[in-house]
Amino acid sequence: MRIALAQLNYHIGNFAGNLQKMTDAIAVAREQGADLICFAELAVCGYPPRDFLEFDDFIDLAESSIRALAEQSHDIAIVVGAPSRNPVLEGKDLYNSAFFLVDGEVRHIQHKTLLPTYDVFDEYRYFEPAHSYQTVAFKGKRIALSVCEDIWNVGNHNPLYKVCPLDEMMPESPDLIINLSASPFSYQQAEARIKVIRANVQRYHIPMFYVNHVGAQTELLFDGGSVVMGPSGQVIAEMPYFQEAVQSFDLEEVMTGRGPGEQPREKIALIHDALVMGLKNYFSKLGFNKAILGLSGGIDSAVTASLAAKALGAEHVTGILMPSPFSSGHSVDDARDLAERLGMPYEIIPIAPGYETMLSVLEPYFAGRDFDVTEENLQARLRGMILMAFSNKFGPILLNTTNKSEMAVGYGTLYGDLCGGLSVLGDVYKTEVYELARYINRFEEIIPVNSIEKPPSAELRPNQKDSDSLPDYDLLDQILRLYIEGHQSPQDMIDMGMDEQLVRRVLRLVNINEFKRHQTAPVLRVSPKAFGMGRRMPIVGKYLS
């Protein structure tokens, strides 16, 4: 038997577009001589469909797609993920299902059992878990169908669920496992995925064909990396990261355990490629092709611009240099240097006229009061206003350049530098932004070395440095990572030898700035714990604050 895995980039709710993609992939699989083609979890509607699932009309459209695919299943069997209706009144109204289509019909449906409801996942919001398990016979083999999380309860010290659904199918002695996934990228995910596939294969001693989504759905990035694993836990093949692909595999060859194996992976390269894909897909799926951003001469906007130029073409990314009365001379030079190295269009628009006017408008009310964060924020908001005016007049999407460290401690101006339709670096700590810059410069100096080497500054008051109000980024990022990803308490960190006052100050800043993060753009997610849908914190709270 020859099995094709179709690792495709779906578009949520675009049933016609998704169906066309699958139809094209079926044609490729036929040419490859496949007997069976596998599409990912909820492929017909894209993942995550979120509350679109609550619309009957949306489920009707998903059912139409399944019927259309079934019609194509005469000379090739199709395994595909789609929502399906629960015919029983009790329980949620939907299942998250794997359909087995053959000879123009639905031969079998296996519902998903383990419904991830943590981090970015909300599946129990919509779906009833499976209560029955059956394998499906095809061409003399028995196949165990599973959906994503169904394989993730195996091999954990502290499992999230009480059952392993594949255990329930083993009495029927399946010959292979197919898993339809929608497993989003983080820089650790490909490794974790192979580990869990291996844990299953070693538990059941049969091969697994694992097919993932690829492409970005707003903040969620899917890296692909679909896996075929032989019966002793050998990676036969790992499909490419961040690219669509249709590949076919002979079951007999898979049983021998031989194949090209895993791809190399390196954290910063993965993050880089994930962000480029995230940018590219955000624009293309929204029907935009141009970006704009403010270039400060600093490293965050330089890295953002470089990624955007890679994703959209430098000619489609415009930089606006907006020096303030407090900007150093080298800021404009560094920003211009970057724009010229990238070959992107740019404009220089000083904010002094707007700043002077606003100061004089406000003077009657603010007279006698000191320069403070108000005047700093005015400058940031004038920049936001200019950028949004360009966005409105010419149609590019404004990119936000804030990094995760700043986002965490609220070091940014709401409606100012926190403007933008998409946050490119909001899940990248400042120390990782430096690594990304060096990675981007690995072959040639694209980001001016000066932008990398100078001390970071917002330049909103004379001689300002980030280090005036924040601890050194190495230390700050360490604390943030322990708290945000690690869920450590202040006491845990103090016990590690960290300064109590500093720890308490940083955690307090994180918690009191939830209101800012609530109002910022979606953040491309590259870590196991990003700001946004996967981290849900009270705004009005009193914990560590």
Next chain:
Amino acid sequence: MRIALAQLNYHIGNFAGNLQKMTDAIAVAREQGADLICFAELAVCGYPPRDFLEFDDFIDLAESSIRALAEQSHDIAIVVGAPSRNPVLEGKDLYNSAFFLVDGEVRHIQHKTLLPTYDVFDEYRYFEPAHSYQTVAFKGKRIALSVCEDIWNVGNHNPLYKVCPLDEMMPESPDLIINLSASPFSYQQAEARIKVIRANVQRYHIPMFYVNHVGAQTELLFDGGSVVMGPSGQVIAEMPYFQEAVQSFDLEEVMTGRGPGEQPREKIALIHDALVMGLKNYFSKLGFNKAILGLSGGIDSAVTASLAAKALGAEHVTGILMPSPFSSGHSVDDARDLAERLGMPYEIIPIAPGYETMLSVLEPYFAGRDFDVTEENLQARLRGMILMAFSNKFGPILLNTTNKSEMAVGYGTLYGDLCGGLSVLGDVYKTEVYELARYINRFEEIIPVNSIEKPPSAELRPNQKDSDSLPDYDLLDQILRLYIEGHQSPQDMIDMGMDEQLVRRVLRLVNINEFKRHQTAPVLRVSPKAFGMGRRMPIVGKYLS
């Protein structure tokens, strides 16, 4: 037996503050001669604690509160909600539990079974459902403990769950049911609550003591309205809405079925009181006492100002009147009239100087292009900038005045009139804003009649009216309600006789403007389906768009 219900306003994560409130309530209950006092679901930590629950340290603090309460349970028994750890490795690590404390000890713990995971609720994100059921004996009676949703599966045509947990306790023949709830307000909720309590009482033929939260937690408003119901379904007492209260009831009297019964309730009065409470608590729990907002002379800002004046005191609410070159003369007059009627401070700051400066700054780039939404948005953003400058300089929180109809169709400027720390009317349709205005004016003209009667306009270009770009609000709100609350499809609405082109245009506007709602302030929730945490839509999608 005498049972006290303590309907309190907790603060999420403020363990010390919540414990003090409960200690005070215990003293009141003792004075009332109560044998037992009941606190609400997750009372020790406040509801919803959201991802704070993922911190071990947070759970440790909850356990400390339970120990401290147990110490107070020598002469009075205490029923209280708190998270508790799941000692079994398999499954989620926490339960959502009702603790029965007496004689200084934990006598019994009943975990919650039905974990709401829909709309604003995320409980399966954190909690394992109960797998065992037991009643607890106290003073010669057997008590069935339940937590919120545990009673909500009874009496539904299409139940969300497969079990009714109280069914499992009936073999022990309990004498009464206690339900600890955290059931947020919507204008239909008090009625729904009494209905479901009655369905339970009529199923089990024993009385129920139902205790709810009161107070606001950012967007979620808890109305209180705790209920005691007699064994035949009579409402013995309904505790006040939007106020803390501790009341005691004799079980023997409850068995007779007599008592003061339900409170009157009227939709717009409830919404009014809920919004006032929401404002008041948002400020007090964040430690603020002053608000600022832009007064346009229109109805939305007038209603918002009136609600804020009621919540915070008019002297703590500042209005900024910011006429643009396109403002009509009556706008400033109407806004000033409102401010004077309310007795709130105000300032008049024309935006023309800023607008002229920004136009001339942008002129070299925009030359030869028509006036369009860019120039409209510039005006809105200048107002946002001025308001935020006041907020930064003097410390008030900026209130957002956008209504639900505008929020739905994206009729508002990001970083302009969509600025603000809290959206007061974001869950109130425009037609309901008019009803609120008339309600506020029921005794005297607080909101100038002119603001109510003139045609709505953003006044961002000459002679602009909302009706230039939007359908009549009666019709618009009807479509929006069918789509947002009713989950109807375009075809459903066309079948009702609505114009197809209009329906498709409105639904498309709703869906393509998700990106704006993603970046706006938390919205005080008063309907069964509000924008915000209870409505989770893809930004990059292609459904009805």
